[in-house]
Amino acid sequence: MSAVSEEVEPLLALRGVSVTYHTAEGPLPAVRGVDLTLAPGEVVGLAGESGCGKSTLVSTVLRLQPTGAEVDGEVLVLGQDVQTISWGKLRALRWAGASIVFQGALHSLNPVQRIGRQIAEPITLHEPELRPEQVQRRVDELLEQVGLSASRARSYPHQLSGGQKQRVMIAMALACRPQLIVADEPTTALDVMVQAQILDLLRDLVRDLDVGLLIISHDLSVLADVCDRVLVMYAGRIVEAGTAGEVFVEPLHPYTAALSGAFPRIGDPAARYAPAGLAGDPPDPRSLPEGCSFAPRCSRAVDRCTHAEPPLVEVHGRPVACIRAGES
Amino acid sequence: MTATPTAVQLTPGQVARRRRAQAARRTWAGFRSHRSGLFGLALLLFFVLVALLAPLLADSEGLEVTKATGGVLQPPSSGYPLGTDENGRSILTLLIWGSRISLFVGMLATLISMIIGTLIGLASGFFEGWPARLLFRVTEWFLVIPFVPLAIVLATVLGRSLINIVIVIGITGWAGTAMLIRSQTLSIKERPYVERARVLGAGRWHQMSRHILPNVMPMVFANTTLTVALAILAETTLSFLGLGDPTRVSWGSMLEDAFAVGAMTTGAWWYIVPPGVCVVLVVLAFTLVGQALEEVFNPRLRER
Amino acid sequence: MSEFAAAGPAVAAQEAGTGHRRTYGRYVLGKVLGSLGSLFFVMVVGFFLFRVLPGDPARTLGRGRFKTEAQLEAFRAQYGLDQPLPLQFLTYLKTTFTGDMAESLRYRVPVSDLILDRLWPTLLLVGTSTALATVIGVYLGVISAWNRGKATDKITTGTTLTLYSMPEWWLGLLLIAALAVGAGPLPGIFPTGGLHSVDAVPGTVGYVADTALHLVLPVTTLVLVYLADFSLIMRSSLLDELGEDYLTTARAKGLRDVVVRRRHAVRNALLPTTTLIALSIGFVVSGAITVETVFSIPGLGLLATEALTIPDYPVLQGTFLVTSAAVIVANLLANLVYGLLDPRVRT
Numbered sequence: 001m002s003a004v005s006e007e008v009e010p011l012l013a014l015r016g017v018s019v020t021y022h023t024a025e026g027p028l029p030a031v032r033g034v035d036l037t038l039a040p041g042e043v044v045g046l047a048g049e050s051g052c053g054k055s056t057l058v059s060t061v062l063r064l065q066p067t068g069a070e071v072d073g074e075v076l077v078l079g080q081d082v083q084t085i086s087w088g089k090l091r092a093l094r095w096a097g098a099s100i101v102f103q104g105a106l107h108s109l110n111p112v113q114r115i116g117r118q119i120a121e122p123i124t125l126h127e128p129e130l131r132p133e134q135v136q137r138r139v140d141e142l143l144e145q146v147g148l149s150a151s152r153a154r155s156y157p158h159q160l161s162g163g164q165k166q167r168v169m170i171a172m173a174l175a176c177r178p179q180l181i182v183a184d185e186p187t188t189a190l191d192v193m194v195q196a197q198i199l200d201l202l203r204d205l206v207r208d209l210d211v212g213l214l215i216i217s218h219d220l221s222v223l224a225d226v227c228d229r230v231l232v233m234y235a236g237r238i239v240e241a242g243t244a245g246e247v248f249v250e251p252l253h254p255y256t257a258a259l260s261g262a263f264p265r266i267g268d269p270a271a272r273y274a275p276a277g278l279a280g281d282p283p284d285p286r287s288l289p290e291g292c293s294f295a296p297r298c299s300r301a302v303d304r305c306t307h308a309e310p311p312l313v314e315v316h317g318r319p320v321a322c323i324r325a326g327e328s
Numbered sequence: 329m330t331a332t333p334t335a336v337q338l339t340p341g342q343v344a345r346r347r348r349a350q351a352a353r354r355t356w357a358g359f360r361s362h363r364s365g366l367f368g369l370a371l372l373l374f375f376v377l378v379a380l381l382a383p384l385l386a387d388s389e390g391l392e393v394t395k396a397t398g399g400v401l402q403p404p405s406s407g408y409p410l411g412t413d414e415n416g417r418s419i420l421t422l423l424i425w426g427s428r429i430s431l432f433v434g435m436l437a438t439l440i441s442m443i444i445g446t447l448i449g450l451a452s453g454f455f456e457g458w459p460a461r462l463l464f465r466v467t468e469w470f471l472v473i474p475f476v477p478l479a480i481v482l483a484t485v486l487g488r489s490l491i492n493i494v495i496v497i498g499i500t501g502w503a504g505t506a507m508l509i510r511s512q513t514l515s516i517k518e519r520p521y522v523e524r525a526r527v528l529g530a531g532r533w534h535q536m537s538r539h540i541l542p543n544v545m546p547m548v549f550a551n552t553t554l555t556v557a558l559a560i561l562a563e564t565t566l567s568f569l570g571l572g573d574p575t576r577v578s579w580g581s582m583l584e585d586a587f588a589v590g591a592m593t594t595g596a597w598w599y600i601v602p603p604g605v606c607v608v609l610v611v612l613a614f615t616l617v618g619q620a621l622e623e624v625f626n627p628r629l630r631e632r
Numbered sequence: 633m634s635e636f637a638a639a640g641p642a643v644a645a646q647e648a649g650t651g652h653r654r655t656y657g658r659y660v661l662g663k664v665l666g667s668l669g670s671l672f673f674v675m676v677v678g679f680f681l682f683r684v685l686p687g688d689p690a691r692t693l694g695r696g697r698f699k700t701e702a703q704l705e706a707f708r709a710q711y712g713l714d715q716p717l718p719l720q721f722l723t724y725l726k727t728t729f730t731g732d733m734a735e736s737l738r739y740r741v742p743v744s745d746l747i748l749d750r751l752w753p754t755l756l757l758v759g760t761s762t763a764l765a766t767v768i769g770v771y772l773g774v775i776s777a778w779n780r781g782k783a784t785d786k787i788t789t790g791t792t793l794t795l796y797s798m799p800e801w802w803l804g805l806l807l808i809a810a811l812a813v814g815a816g817p818l819p820g821i822f823p824t825g826g827l828h829s830v831d832a833v834p835g836t837v838g839y840v841a842d843t844a845l846h847l848v849l850p851v852t853t854l855v856l857v858y859l860a861d862f863s864l865i866m867r868s869s870l871l872d873e874l875g876e877d878y879l880t881t882a883r884a885k886g887l888r889d890v891v892v893r894r895r896h897a898v899r900n901a902l903l904p905t906t907t908l909i910a911l912s913i914g915f916v917v918s919g920a921i922t923v924e925t926v927f928s929i930p931g932l933g934l935l936a937t938e939a940l941t942i943p944d945y946p947v948l949q950g951t952f953l954v955t956s957a958a959v960i961v962a963n964l965l966a967n968l969v970y971g972l973l974d975p976r977v978r979t
Contacts, residue, residue, distance in 0.1 A: 062884050094886035102884075107877040110896055112903070112974055122885040156975045172881075469670050472911060474959055476918035477952040480936060481681050484943045557797070564799050565922060569937055583802060587926070592809040593824065600809060604802040611797035 009079055011180040011212040012038040012061065012098070016073035018236075019056050019065060028285050030056040032236040033073070040179065043206055043213045045223030045244065047259060048233035051282045054216045055103065057233075058184050062094050078179060095122045098180035099173040103188065105165035109157040116153025119143075119172045126176045142171040146201060163194035170201065174209070182214045187222055199226050220259045224248040232256045235283050235293035237309075242318040252315055252325040254298045292322070300324055355546075358624040365620025371613035375606075379427040386421040391577060393417065401589070401596045411598035413582070414589045422577050423602055429578035430610065433494055434560035440498025441559070442505055442552050449509025450544075454517060454536055464510065470503035475562065483571040490573040497562045501555065508551050512544045546625040553618030557611045564607050579603040655978040659971045667964040674956045678949055679724050728953065734946035738939065743950035746935060751954075753827050754931035757847065758920045761854035765916070766909055769859035773866025773905075774898055780871065788863070795860035801922035804853040808926070812849060822849045825928035850927045854919055858912070865908045870901040903974050910966030914959045921955075 019031040031053040038044045048054050059065040060075050063082045075082050078097050082090060099122075102108040110118055119139045123130065130138075140150035146167040157165060166186060173181050183202065187195040203226050206213050217223050223230050223244065230247040232240040232255065240253040251257040258278040280297040283289055289296055291306035298305070304323060312319045315326040338346075359365055378385065398412035405411070410419035452463035479496050486492040516522060522539050530538075566572060567580025568587070586592075586599040727734075736743050772788055779785045795803075812824040823829070823846050833839055873879075874897055882892045924933030932951050939947040971977055 064880060064884055091886040091888065094884055096886070100884050102877065102881055104877060108881045110878045110882070110900065111976060112900055121882075121887075125886055158976055465666070465669065466673070469673055472670070472914055472959060472963055473674070473956050474914040474917040474921075476921045477936060477948075477955045478677075480940060481948045481952050484940060484945070484948060485682055561797075561799055565801070568799070568801060569922070569925070570940055583805070587805065592805055593813050595809070595813065597809060600802075600805050604799070604806070607799060607802070608794065608797045612794060615793060615797060 008039055010037040010039050010076075011042075011078060012036065012214060013076040014057070014060075014073065015076070017057065017060060017075055018072040019053070019060060020070045020072075021066070022068050022070065026286060029288075030069075030236055030285055031060075034233070034236075034238055036231060036238070038180070038212045038214055040212050041206070041210050042229070043203070043215065043227045045227035045230040046214065046216045046233055047218065047220050047223050047230055047247075047256075049218055049282050051285075052233045053236040053285075054233055055184060058100065058182055058214075058216055061098060061182055062100060063090055064100075092126070095173075095178065096126045096176040097178055098182065099176065099178045101166075101169045101173045101181065101183040101186055103185040105162070105169045106157070108169060109165065111157055114154055114156060115160070115168050116143075119153070119168070119175055122172070122175050138175070142174055143168075145174065145205070146171045147197075162190055163197065166190060166194075166198055167201070170198075170205070174205070177209075178211065180212045180214070182216070184216045185218070186215065187217065187219070195222065202226060220248060220256075224260075232259065235288060236285060237293070237321065238312060238319070239294070239321040240319070246318065250316075252318075252320040253294075253322045254300050254324075255294050294322075355624055359620055362620040362623065364616045368613040368616025368620065371609055372617060375427055375431065375610050375613065378424055379431050382424050382428055386418075386424040388425065391417065391421065391425055401591070401594065401599065403596075404598055410602055411596070413585060413599060419582075419598055419602060422582055423579070423606060426577045426579045426582055426603065427606065427610075429490070429573075429576050430560055430563060430580070430607070433490065433497070433563040433578070434556050434610075437494045437497035437501065437559045437563070438552060438556045440494065441500075441502035441555060442548070444499065445502035445505030446509055446544075446548060448502065449506035450513055450536055450540065452506070453510035453513025454532070454540065467503050467506045467510070470500070471507060475500055476565065479562070479566060480569060480571060483566055488571060488574055490576060493563060493566055493572055496566070497559050501559060501562065504558075505548070505551055505555060508547060509544055512547055513540055516540050516543050547622070550618055550621035550625055553614050553621060557614035557618065560607065560611055560614070579607050656971060659978050660968060663964060663967045663971070667960055670960045671957055674953060674960065675725060675728065678728075678953045678956075679721055681949060681952065682945060734949075736939075736947045737944045738942050738947070743946045746947065747932065747950055747954055750930060750932050750935045752931075753929050754920060754924065754933060756843075757850055757854070757924065757929060757931060758916055760847065761851050761858065761920070762913065762916050764851065765855045765858035765862055768855065769862025770866045770902070770905065772859065772863040773868075774870060776863065776867040777870035777874065777901075778893070789867070792860035792863050795856055796864065798857060799922070800853055800857045800919040801926045803856060804850065804923050804926040807849050807853055822846075825926075827929050846929075850923050850929055853923050853926075854916065857919060858916055861912060861915070862905075862909055865912075866901065866905045869903075869905045869908075870897060872904075873897045873901040876900075903970070906966065906970050906973070910963050910970075913962045913966075917955050917959055 014034055014036040017031060017034045018029065021028040021030055034057060036044070036046075046054050046057070056065065056069070060071055061077060061082065063075075065071060071083050077093060080089065080093065082093065085093075109115065116136075116139050119142060120135050123135050123138055127135075136153075139153055143150050143152055148164060148167050148171070152160070152164070152168075157168075160168065170183075170186075173183075186202065187198050190198065199222065202213060202215070205211065215223060215227060220230075224247075225244075227244045230242065230244050231238050232247065232253065234255050240247060240251065240256045242252075247256060248260050251260050255278075278297060283293050283296070289306070291308055292298070292301070292310050295301040295305040302324070310321045310323045312321045314320075320326075382388075393415045398408050398416040398418060400412065400414055400416055402408060402412045402416075408418045408420070410423065413419060413422065448463055448467060452460045452467065454460075479500055482496045482500070483492060486496065517540065522535060525535055525539055563572070563578065564580035564583070567578050568584045570584055572578060572581050572584070574581075580603075582603040583600065586596070586603075589596075589599075591597075591599040734743055735741060736746055739746060772792070776785045776788045807822075808824055812822045825846075827843060827846050828839070829842050829846075874893075876897075879892055879896055882896050883889070887895075920931070921933030921936055923929070924931045925937040928934065932955065935947060936951040938944075939951070
């Protein structure tokens with residue numbers, strides 16, 4: 001624990017955040033008590049399968065969760081609790097303080113507006129004093145920053161490829177020079193070559209602009225590549241955290257091991273014979289199993305696992321939620 | 329050691345029947361949750377009952393002009409709950425018997441346009457090449473062209489009879505169904521199981537009848553209901569214009585007579601209002617049921 | 633466009649600029665050709681309309697009016713029915729385009745004259761009604777969609793569904809009975825029919841006002857029924873649009889909800905609405921025909937319904953051709969405008 005990190009205010013601090021949807025069939029706990037901090041210049045990854053609650057968690061960062069979703073705990077962005085501040089302060093914070101690169105760029109862009117206009121929209125909103133030429137210049141700069149030609153501003157979304165659309169989303173996220181960017185599955189649905197380019201781009205941007213970046217992905221190898229720290233989420237809770245190297249190479253939680261084992265390591269002969277993939281499905285949040293929610297799928301589960309949900313405790317210097325973590 | 333129960337062997341036919349019964353139960357359960365659909369269904373059943381039980385509810389002699397005993401255009405009274413027409417006949421009797429024609433024409437014409445529309449829709453969606461494209465253009469054409477000018481020419485040429493009205497409405501009203509079925513066929517055609525059937529050597533006819541048609545049928549069913557609503561409106565309009573069967577009474581022909589004798593200017597509201605209200609209620613009923621069915625079969629619409 | 637190749641700025645700019653114009657031109661061409669095809673099909677159908685029944689068209693067309701063979705011969709000669717079919721078709725095409733159509737059986741004047749005479753009132757009626765119904769209907773549809781599930785929505789949807797289930801001419805009859813003749817406490821202030829009062833002098837302001845007064849009830853009738861249809865269409869389109877992801881992006885940018893809905897959702901929902909409303913123009917024309925009949929407006933509709941009694945076949949054929957062609961042209965215009973609004977159809 002370095003003294004320096006305690007003085008710098010974290011860009012993002014989630015403290016005991018829970019999100020419960022109130023559906024016709026009863027309450028649905030999508031997120032159950034998550035803690036997370038992100039400091040300036042840091043790249044933090046959040047890993048997990050679909051349905052584990054990561055996208056729901058992301059939606060709380062700018063108070064974009066669906067109506068009818070109850071949020072408990074504190075969601076502190078740049079020191080302000082976005083869930084309780086006034087609408088005026090929230091709107092000022094949106095995009096100018098923190099922005100989101102949304103999943104599925106195909107549907108996250110207005111299909112009948114030119115992308116230049118869509119990128120300019122938050123700029124004119126948050127900096128109304130700028131003249132049109134200044135706004136246009138900023139749009140051109142942003143496009144070039146993400147590796148697109150400035151003439152692309154006149155294109156419509158359907159005229160761009162998947163990778164190009166994703167770059168547009170990133171350019172748009174940078175438009176108001178936020179201090180925090182959240183990227184929700186930025187490389188999903190892109191082919192591997194394009195994935196690599198996008199990740200390089202994100203890494204360069206973080207380094208050049210000194211922003212904080214939170215990346216959400218189900219692909220642990222993507223996170224291992226770019227992130228400083230990684231948190232692993234399962235059934236609405238954090239089950240492991242650590243540096244990218246630690247989590248990927250020496251996973252302590254059986255779920256993390258399965259996630260990282262699912263991706264072959266080139267040059268490691270043992271990986272070829274290791275069982276890949278994970279049987280079963282993530283649990284239905286409406287009917288979570290007794291005790292550890294991962295136990296039904298866990299190869300190392302014992303009878304004790306079904307007694308109580310394992311708390312997040314420190315093992316080998318980092319938090320893990322497994323009673324058998326660290327056993328040889 | 330517990331004894332394992334012997335599994336019950338079902339034939340494929342039995343399995344299919346059970347699945348269909350389950351699907352029907354699920355559909356009904358979904359439909360039941362739509363209050364508007366239930367209301368529409370109740371209205372519908374009411375009118376169908378009235379039409380079927382017409383001989384019991386009102387003496388058919390009341391339709392005969394020569395046997396009319398009431399005064400001319402009399403307002404409602406105890407003997408004539410809805411008043412009389414210009415021949416002295418009871419409006420209520422005319423209304424009850426008129427329901428038969430309106431419903432009969434509506435349903436039969438819809439049957440014709442459903443058959444034509446389904447065939448053309450399937451063909452233009454399933455086949456490739458210029459014949460399919462041509463069918464699509466023809467469908468579009470029928471959809472765009474105004475109904476009344478075309479219908480009145482056809483009805484005039486064919487002559488005034490019940491069956492001719494049915495034909496006219498049937499052959500002018502299939503385009504909406506064809507469009508819907510075409511778009512459904514196009515999307516189902518691309519689904520993996522159809523592709524698999526093709527690769528396994530399924531002929532075109534087999535693909536259409538065994539794979540595409542069963543999946544299209546639910547939407548067709550919902551669309552049929554909505555089409556009946558339009559057909560009834562069409563029959564009423566054509567009868568009003570004087571193209572209906574002169575020997576039969578329908579709600580439209582009642583309004584034609586009412587208009588001819590100037591019921592609006594003489595204030596004979598009992599002649600104008602009831603037939604129109606019946607038309608509105610029946611059309612509304614079919615529309616509500618059809619919309620509810622659409623929502624049941626197309627979950628995407630449910631959030632409305 | 634390959635990701636790896638960075639297009640030179642000049643080339644890219646050219647693509648973005650002229651490409652837009654070029655593809656809209658292609659779109660226009662496609663739509664115009666399609667409309668020409670539809671118009672041709674209208675002609676074909678118009679030609680075969682009276683040859684629907686087997687047997688001698690002369691007997692069909694002159695049903696009951698010609699007693700002797702000589703009369704039938706004369707009729708055949710006049711209408712060229714003794715010529716081979718392809719030649720008849722060509723003659724038909726020629727005479728229709730030159731306006732040299734047959735004579736009305738009733739009025740004994742060329743049908744084209746009758747149609748030109750009666751065109752203006754119908755245009756006035758259809759044009760005004762469509763414009764008003766679109767504006768009011770779209771507005772109501774937006775409000776319904778905003779307040780989905782609440783009382784406003786339920787009342788609006790219920791009312792519009794009921795109006796949608798009504799025959800337009802019946803509503804017209806009710807309005808005449810209620811507001812033209814007067815029933816109970818309602819005053820009979822509107823004219824019961826016709827387009828002009830007997831003593832109105834053309835060319836004066838009073839004439840215009842008089843015409844407008846006569847149009848109030850017919851236009852109201854058509855507007856009430858069609859705004860129901862359009863409002864349901866708009867409500868449906870907007871509800872579809874409200875589920876889209878790009879609206880979340882817009883909110884995330886800090887835009888206020890009203891702005892998000894107005895600038896993004898409603899704008900985009902207007903596109904499919906435009907298409908669907910354009911398709912409904914045929915219904916408005918159909919409705920106008922029956923409404924003209926009820927209100928005795930001297931337009932194409934009344935011409936057609938009066939022609940039913942004889943039956944005056946040339947007039948019926950003429951009105952079919954003209955109304956169908958008009959609807960196809962109106963649709964073409966709507967499509968062209970749509971092509972300007974939605975960039976996706978151009979590429």
